[in-house]
Amino acid sequence: LFSPLQDRAVHIWVLGGFYNDLKSDYDRHEYTPGYAQWAGIDRPDNLEYASIVHNKTQERAVYGELTYHIIKGLQITGGFRYFDYDALVTGGTALPLFQTYPGVNYSMNHGTTGANGTIWKANVSYRFNPNIMAYFTYSTGYRVGGANRVAPCQMPMNPNTQHACALPNEMFYEPDKTRNVELGVRGNFFHRRLVFTLAGYNIDWTNVQVPGQTKYGNVSITKNGAAAVSRGFDASVNVRVTPNFTVSATYAYTDAHLTKYSPDLVSNVLGSYPGRPGDRLPGSTKNSGSIIANYTIPLDNGRSLQLNWATTYVGSIYSRVGLEGYGYRMPSYVTHRAALTYNTKQWSLDLFVNNLTNQYAVTAVSNDSSSMRSRDGVTERYYAYSVLTPRTFGLEGRVHF
Structure with a gap:
């Protein structure tokens, strides 16, 4: 080769x-x-x-x-x-x-x-x-x-x-098809104590696949829109402050929206709704980012103690194109994770806490609120949220071969 x-x-x-x-x-x-x-x-x-x-x-x-x-x-x-x-x-x-x-x-x-x-x-x-x-x-x-x-x-x-x-x-x-352009730069300075990447992109989309529902029964399906664009940039940086302390950060911006009129793109039990130029696409967040800090304490005999902290930001997300047809805007949220790791040459043990602040956040939506109909005190069909896993404590071990 x-x-x-x-x-x-x-x-x-x-x-x-x-x-x-x-x-x-x-x-x-x-x-x-x-x-x-x-x-x-x-x-x-x-x-x-x-x-x-x-x-x-x-x-x-x-x-x-x-x-x-x-x-x-x-x-x-x-x-x-x-x-x-x-x-x-x-x-x-x-x-x-x-x-x-x-x-x-x-x-x-x-x-x-x-x-x-x-x-x-x-x-x-x-x-x-x-x-x-x-x-x-x-x-x-x-x-x-x-x-x-x-x-x-x-x-x-x-x-x-x-x-x-x-x-x-x-x-x-x-199938949906794309034409993609990306321009980026990568670098490192000070003997790799500072490492970074920066990239911008533009994606022209045709027949974009979006979530929809059937006319009969309100069953979730995938449909095709006319055309869309997704453009933005992402950046990351890793800084080795000291030989034992590193900090890294990421940020991404995405603007994804329809560029052509798409009739009857969104439907539910109440009717059909078009997708219009400028309508934001579902499932994508405009802003997201993270900051991670890691500190290592060397011990004797090749052992070490590692302290890790991670903060992640997820921006708001639409459940439907342009929030048409009773779409829902899932609010932004921030989560934190902390971990303590004990390492040896043969094995390691992690004690971690996910979602440290017990943040409540909606991560997905099933159907839409138009499907909620009450008859004699009984709600027909369903409308449901999927939510972020609450605060979780864990212990994880690994063996090195």
């Missing part, structure tokens, strides 16, 4: 293949205890709704990369990846309350999708001296599409019964 020629260009190459065969099966039952007896329906198991979904996705790819070291300090890299995938979904739904017990008769449907394409990258980097290196990268990328894990609707739809299924345009989502 190497051809080191004295005083001439050096090249490095990589060639490979990839294959992935992913299968998943889902079987869902919903029960309404006591309802069948109250309504006079012969359904002693109280099974009100059932669905089955079988997904299969096969992905194949070949890739290659070639690097040339043209002159001292200058390096050029080019690469490609050809991908091809197929996805199949088969499934159905059943309403057992309207069927003869004990049978569960599913209305089955299926669909297929697939795509292929080629992505590539070009990179140039230059080391000005042993302490400073700058680089520039232009690349394209993709994220594989596939089938949503929802039973397909049986067409035509029966308006007199309830449904929790995916319409033909909700069964699949396409």
Whole structure:
């Protein structure tokens, strides 16, 4: 793989293949205890709704990369990846309350999708001296599409019964593709007592994958938006204050939003909502950062005691594009972690505390508040938060071989 020629260009190459065969099966039952007896329906198991979904996705790819070291300090890299995938979904739904017990008769449907394409990258980097290196990268990328894990609707739809299924345009989502530009610099000074990185980037996104819901049943799915952009920068620095005391810090800024109008991008039980240019994308925080301090106390016989403190900041996150359709803004939060580590040549023991201040924070949202409907004091469906793990004490040991 190497051809080191004295005083001439050096090249490095990589060639490979990839294959992935992913299968998943889902079987869902919903029960309404006591309802069948109250309504006079012969359904002693109280099974009100059932669905089955079988997904299969096969992905194949070949890739290659070639690097040339043209002159001292200058390096050029080019690469490609050809991908091809197929996805199949088969499934159905059943309403057992309207069927003869004990049978569960599913209305089955299926669909297929697939795509292929080629992505590539070009990179140039230059080391000005042993302490400073700058680089520039232009690349394209993709994220594989596939089938949503929802039973397909049986067409035509029966308006007199309830449904929790995916319409033909909700069964699949396409791959999203990007064009990426990144410019960065890395360096170290004072015999590596100060090490830093700084990089800025711009990502143009097409067919961006975003969370959505089905029209029937309000089931969570993945959908495609029209176009978006994600731009920002990130920085990190590590300072060795003394031989035994180091401090590191990171910061990242991200501005990710739609750039084109996307009709019916967000939907729920109350209707559909468009995505508009400027609407912030879900799942991304604009600001995030961390500060980590580490102090080592040397002991005799190769032993040491290590004190560690980490503070992390996570900015606010949207659950839906532009907060459309009853989206929720998850507030920012700060967490702290402390650890005490005893090291020997053969083993080490950690005593740690995660989320030291017992910070409460929402980290994810299930469905949206439009799905909360109360009838006779009972809330139908659900709307839920996932929250940060509370203060946790732990003891961890490791053995070195």
